[in-house]
Amino acid sequence: MDILFINANLYGHINPTLGLVKKLVKRGHQVSYFCSEPFSEQVTNMGAKWIGYSNNLEAFLKGYQPTDRHPFYMLMEYMLSYDEVVLPEIQDIINKNQFDMIICDSYFGGGCFLKHLTKIPVVCSHSSFAMSKTPLPERMLVPGFHPQLDNCNQILRRICKKYTIEELTLEEVFTSKGDLNIVYTTRNFNGDANIQEPTYLFNGPSIESRQEESCLDLSVIGSRKLIYISLGSLNTDFTDFYKMCIAAFSDLNYYVYMSIGKRCDVSQLGEIPQNFTIKSYLPQIEILKRADVFITHAGFNSVNEALYFGVPMFALPLVNDQYMVAKRLTSMKLGICEDMKEMSAGILRDKTENLLADVEIKERCMQSSLDMKNTANLEQTVLRLEDYVNGLKEGN
Incomplete structure (x- = not known):
């Protein structure tokens, strides 16, 4: 397989993925890893090809300022603002290559949008808890509840309109469910009874890497x-x-x-x-x-x-x-x-x-x-990814 791995500029999001990248390369797959320059050596040491950020994305990371400090809305605002800047770059990478699979960080990979923008299978890499819903009561997601929430919805509508996507919900963006999902812990520690195999693959931490x-x-x-x-x-x-x-x-x-x-x-x-x-x-x-x-x-x-x-x-x-x-x-x-x-x-x-x-x-x-x-069985996870892509190819 030829795989595009999309990630961010944070240790806690990149470190858990390194063991998986190593196993994929060892199985003979080509992995192109899109992340910021400080992590280029880490991903190339695992055998992946590094793809760096553009000056435009680097400028966004350095200059971004939230509109308010509510913990959840601030996270969502950053995720959506990041996606708005990064999606054109990802589209450009996809258009210039032929990938069999995209694995993207659940927070900073634009996975919920990519599912609507490409026919390539999208797998979400969950660097924190995989969740089936937002950790807020429904009333706190109603438009007008908070100015920062309204800004999140405005960015979301803008992205959906630009790419002609039926408007998504903030919950869909936050939960970031891919065709398959990789979680770097055990099902027991993750919790959430709605997060189960076979669509969620529990890896445990990538200690080996x-x-x-x-x-x-x-x-x-x-x-x-x-x-x-x-x-x-x-x-x-x-x-x-x-x-x-x-x-x-x-x-x-x-x-x-x-x-x-x-x-x-x-x-x-x-x-x-x-x-x-x-x-x-x-x-x-x-x-x-x-x-x-x-x-x-x-x-x-x-x-x-x-x-x-x-x-x-x-x-x-x-x-x-x-x-x-x-x-x-x-x-x-x-x-x-x-x-x-x-x-x-x-x-x-x-x-x-x-x-x-x-x-x-x-x-x-x-x-x-x-x-x-x-739980830590990266070989089994790689086989599941291979079987999934092969099954899609056989179905065509």
Whole structure:
């Protein structure tokens, strides 16, 4: 097959797909991967051909401003604004090539529109929960409820009119259901009884593709419990929180690895205790293999990786779907969740120590780990994709 993979400019959306790309290439398929330049090396290392963004799309990403700050409407407004800019580029790529399948990110791939614009099979790649409906009550989707909602509907009508598509609903855009759908977790963790096989293929996280080279000397941990702290790769400007972590765990009988991202420098944190390793980037999977607790922003990708290794989590959600992920964690008793704004060194230490001692949560995480490992079957997913396309060809 000749496959076009469409994605965005975010680690949490691209990293989960890399294992699938690797498996597709290994099976002899050609994969062209459309994403932003910082991820070009990652996708080419998997054997794909990289297709970069135009200057027009790059300018949109740099200059975009939402009209308001309502969490759901802001996400929808960005998705639709992004689709409006990216669809002409995708159409141009499709017109210049002969693809057998399009796999597109459910948030930033325009899948709900592409289904109406091409006869090529469209598969949606769900980098967060696959959902059958929006997480809002119906009254909050009625035109006139909120100015930002009305702007979303205006953009949606504009796109549908431009491409002569029967007007779609915001729910159709948000749920982004493709002919087939790939989900990077287990059916159990995803939840939503309406999201089921065979149209949804549950992969689990792409651990194989994330075997980072590690220069860490993990022997420094010794017999101590290992606490891993990371707020992801995007929203990392939390110098006061990192200082709080140092105050909470300094010189205790734990070892702490803390990733602080590129928006904070280690030099801003003062004296670093001997039981800490603090860097802008750390090999997350290598650490999660050894971690006893993960203090996390509850990003979907990070949570799935932690569950793969059975690590209990202390969730401090910051934006977007992180709140839904944290809620799912706590409802399944796989960790705890607190408000970052209410944290202090004492609360952070006490809550973490309680979590380290919680046998029930640890047992549930280990059960979830088995579920993740049993689900992680990229070979089967690739075969399903092949069978689907071959079936369509035979039917013509």
